[in-house]
Amino acid sequence: MVKIADIIKYEGDNSTFVWKHPSEDFNYMTQLIVHDSQEAVFFKDGQALDTFQAGRYTLETENIPILGKVLNLPFGSQSPFHCEVYFVNKSVHMPMKWGTDSKVQYLEPTYGFPISIGASGEMNLRVEDSSKLLMKMVGTEEILDQEKVKNFFRAFLMTRVKTYIAQVMKTNAISIFEIDENLTMFSSQIKAMLDADFDDYGIALEQFFVTNIAKPDGDRQYERFKELHFRQYADIAEAKLKQQVDVINAQTEAQKQRLLHRRWL
Incomplete structure (x- = not known):
């Protein structure tokens, strides 16, 4: 019965x-x-x-x-x-970690050398369209939890994230040596690209953060350009400091001359 x-x-x-x-x-x-x-x-x-x-x-x-x-x-x-x-x-779920499964290959825009990097971070998801999610993702599943969602999107996410990372770095001409200070912009632009991809599955990408860029530390070519990059910045900083010192010295000398001129009047 x-x-x-x-x-x-x-x-x-x-x-x-x-x-x-x-x-x-x-x-x-x-x-x-x-x-x-x-x-x-x-x-x-x-x-x-x-x-x-x-x-x-x-x-x-x-x-x-x-x-x-x-x-x-x-x-x-x-x-x-x-x-x-x-x-x-349909509530916003706790942050889910993501990370590239292999290195992203792209041409470093400042110095023009090929480089491989990895990336990782966190994202928050929310169901936007229940029917679309059920039709595209659930099938015969009785439970769809965070782990299953993460596994479902792993290949999908990795393919797109690696492509989008290379596109954002190329479009904005972001140097590998300046990327850490641009993570907020980096995250927001990649999120904007991913929004439509997640929407196809009835899911809203509430937040998407790139929190770490894995650089090829130890690679001979990378280390050589990194040394060149920071040496140039050190030279620029030293030149600016010298210029400021010269301006101060000139102002001091001018002040001395004005005082001497007044004394002789």
Whole structure:
């Protein structure tokens, strides 16, 4: 005998993006409870039907008109029905770490030498379109947690991030020796590029941070240009300091001359 669920409610944890209710047989008098920052989506034969926002509902034909129409049930019917119910957590999830799985190859814009770098950071995700997420990512999964989302996006993210890193560095002519001071701009531009990619899966990329750039320390060519770069900056700083000292000396000498001139008057 099929057991019909009396109450449909979320029983997952806060790290879960999507949780499927274990029962698939319901009655039109079943109670549906949807918590804040959640949506409940009814599926039938792989098709997303009715969506419920936060609240408490008694399932009746007037509450789920699309499902009732699909099942060809008359208005006011209390017959049991079979479908799948997914609860989608739409709150912003805790930061998820990311990192390139291999080095990014690009031509250093200042000195024109080829270089390989890695990158890592954190990102925050939020479900924007529940139906799109369920159709594209969930499939037959009963639980979609942070680890599954991260694994799902790993290859997808790595391909795009490595391409975008090279594009941003080339477009902005960012020297490898100045990249650490440009991480905020770097992060915001890569996020802007990734937004549309995540949107295709119904997910909003709330925040995206590049927190570390792995440079090829120890590489002979890299170390040679790094020494050249900082020597040039040291020379420039020394020249500016000398110029300031010369200006001060000139001002001091001029002041002395004015004092001597007054004394002889």
